[in-house]
Amino acid sequence: MSDKFQEGQVLEGKVTGIQPYGAFVALDEQVQGLVHISEVTHGYVKDINEHLSEGDEVQVKILNIDEKSNKYSLSIRATQEAPKAVRRPRKQAVAPKQEESTAGFNTLKDKLEDWIKQSDDREKFRK
Secondary structure, three states: OOOOOOOOOEEEEEEEEEEOOEEEEEOOOOOEEEEEHHHOOOOOOOOHHHOOOOOOEEEEEEEEEEOOOOEEEEEOHHHOOOOOOOOOOOOOOOOOOHHHOOOOOOOHHHHHHHHHHHHHHHHHHHO
16 A cells, blocks of 8 residues: 555556556556546546547546555546536427417418418408
8 A cells, every 4th residue: 555645636647558447547656546437537438448548648636545455546537627517598489370370280272272361351451
C-alpha cells in the first residue's frame, strides 16, 4: 500500500490497458488503478476505445482505495466540468381551427366542395 496516494487526490496517470468494462491507469511504477467505463466521461460510453487508447496520459481522481485488496478506483470524468444541460423548447399543441375539426379522412374533392361552400358563406356574410 502506498501512503502517498489519498482518496480525492487528482493526478496524472498513464493508460496501461483497456477492457470492455474500463481502463487500467498507472499512477506510478508500483500503483495501478481502474477507471470504470461509467467514469470515463460524462454521458453514456458504448465503446471505451472511442475515448481512450493504451499509452494515453490522463488526469484522474482517486475515488476509493481498498486497502485490503490494494485496489484503486479512479475517475476521469470527476476531473472534468459537467456539460450544461441543453433544454429544448417544448412543442406546443396547436388547437385545430373550428372549420378543420371534422374527424376522419376526406377526399380532396369532398374538401374542395366544403371550402367553396365556406368561401361562399363568408362572402355572403361580408355583404
